[in-house]
Amino acid sequence: MITPVLLCGGSGTRLWPLSRKSYPKQFVPLVGEETLFQASARRVVAPDYAAPLVLTNSDFRFIVTEQLAGIGIDPGAILIEPEGRNTAPAVLAAALWVEKTDPDGLMLVAPSDHVVPDAPAFRAAVETGAEAARAGKLVTFGITPDHAETGYGYLELAEAPDMSAPAAMDLLRFVEKPDAATAEDYVASGRHLWNAGIFLFSVRAILDAFRAHAPDLIAPVSAAVEAGRPDLGFLRLDPGAWAGAESISIDYAVMERAGNLAVVPYGAGWSDLGGWDAVWRASGPDENGVATSGPTTAIDCTNTLLRSEDEGLQLVGLGLENIIAVAMPDAVLVADASRAQDVKQVVSALKAKGAGQAETFPRDHRPWGWFDCLALGDRFQVKRIVVHPGAALSLQSHHHRAEHWIVVQGTAQVTIDENVKLVSENESVFIPLGARHRMENPGKVPMVLIEVQTGAYLGEDDIVRYEDVYARG
Structure with missing residues (x-):
């Protein structure tokens, strides 16, 4: 049995601005209708595969379950990392967990934010x-390069692979991200493949490898798994033990x-979408090199990506060349395509300014569910x-604001102190400052309401929770 580890x-x-700390790219439909995470999970559903094991953090745990439910996939374990410690502790934790039930099995470890268009070809490579x-x-798994990419590490083989009959080959060495000239040489040699960061090994082999090459990780990660506690169907790894693991x-x-x-050489299409230039390539540019998404218009443009993520925002490019333009409701990126790998500098600059849009x-x-802000003022x-x-917000109160709720779709069951009532479409209700209140959707369709907050302080941290079915602190 192969256990996929996402x-x-x-x-x-x-x-x-489409991928941010609070909602990163794996949860976004960057290419196609499904999100990258959903496509990654669907790719590893097959008769010889176990249910996928997922490692994520606490902020994303409900997004993970919601997106898997959206495509009809029931996950195996979902392990919650108390903090990011890079991929080695995560893989070790997964191996220790799988060892409990399938010590002789295989593990397929893959990032959840890659594009692999041909799922059957990928499973054949596995x-x-x-x-x-x-x-x-x-x-x-090494990807046959189709251009001289400087944003990827490479795998060096002793000889060029036969892509007509790919087979597992010995690896000479890992190669760090090269400069442009070296990348050209790598592609010309035919002996260098992109490092996809996807791995397949037996549980026994990877645990032996950790014992031999990273023994200092064994104790803290083992303790984090053994002392982990169940939480609403998730397993929270122990924070104290996890903090003792090196981030590597x-x-x-x-x-x-x-x-x-x-x-295993792989040539059926792959991208880690590691920058907007990669999204441009994966989006299938037209004969002028123009790729568009959302309400956009390109006039006399070449080698340009135009992407609007707001149906009410028209993005128009006129006479653009080698430009990336991405519009969100709260932020717009305009960049030279050659600087695609430097967009992370934008995030650093915005964080230094204290701009919330950074993350x-x-x-x-x-x-x-979800909410967005339609207007914000004094x-x-x-x-x-x-x-x-069927979902419900926590029973809560606020110290600094009152709220008006107007239901525009569906029916809300509203609790205000000791009173419980149904509020239907076109009806409204007032929540006084300090009142204990909750809203629930007892219906079969999404419930939509407009909330008007008034008060001296409107931050999301002005919430006192009394009951919460989602066990948030």
Whole structure:
């Protein structure tokens, strides 16, 4: 049995403003209708595969379950990392967890924010590597490069692979991200593949590799797994033990030190969407090199990406060349395409200015649904709130604001102190300052309401929770 392990904790700052710390790129439909995370999960659903095991953080746990439910996939365990410690502790935690139920099985470890258009071809490549993995090899997957990319690390082979009949091959060495001239040489050699960061190995082999090459990780990660506590269907790894694990990648901790490595060449299409230039390529530019998404218009443009993420915002490019323009409701990026890998500098600059747009997504996703801000001014805020069928907000109160709720779709069950009532479409209710209140959606369709807040302070931290079905602190 192959247990897929989906790593789902990255922030994707090079795809700002669409990808941000509060809602990173794996949860966004960047290419196609499904999100990258959903496509990653669907790719590893097959008869010989176990339910996917997911590693994520506390902020994303309900997004993970909601998106998997949206495509009809029931996950295996969902392990909650108390803090990001890079990929080596995450992979080790997954291996220790899988060892409990399938010590002789294989693990397929993959990031959840990559584009792999041909799922059957990908599973065929996994099957190609399975024999080597069962024999004790640590298998990685190398992507046949179609251009001289400086944003990826490379895998060097002894000879050029035969892509007509790919087979697991010995790896000579890992190569760091090259400069442009070196990348050209790598592509010309035919012996260098992109490092996709996807791995296949047996549980026994990877645990032996950690013991041999990263023994200092064993104790803290084992303690974090053993002392982990169940929480609403998730397993929260123990924070104290987890904090003692070094923050290090699986490449540095194990792969670059191991001698039992193999590579399966893969040439059926792949991208890690590591920058807007990669999104432009994956979006299928037209004959002029123009790729568009959302309400956009391109006039006399070449080699340009135009993307609007707001149906009410028309993005128009006139006479643009080698430009990336991405418009969100609260932020717009305009960049030279050659600087796509430098977008993370924008995030750093905005954080230094204290701009909330650096990390906070305009739509705030919660376990019960989501809300966005329609207007914000002195002593008032207007929100649109969407509550999933059967979902409920916490029983709460506020010290500094009162609220008016107007239901525009569905029916809300509203609790105000001791009173409970149904509020239907076109009806409203007032929540006085300090009142204990809750809204629930008892219906079968999403419930939408407009909330008008008034008061001296309107921050999201002005919430006192008394009861919460989602066990938030």
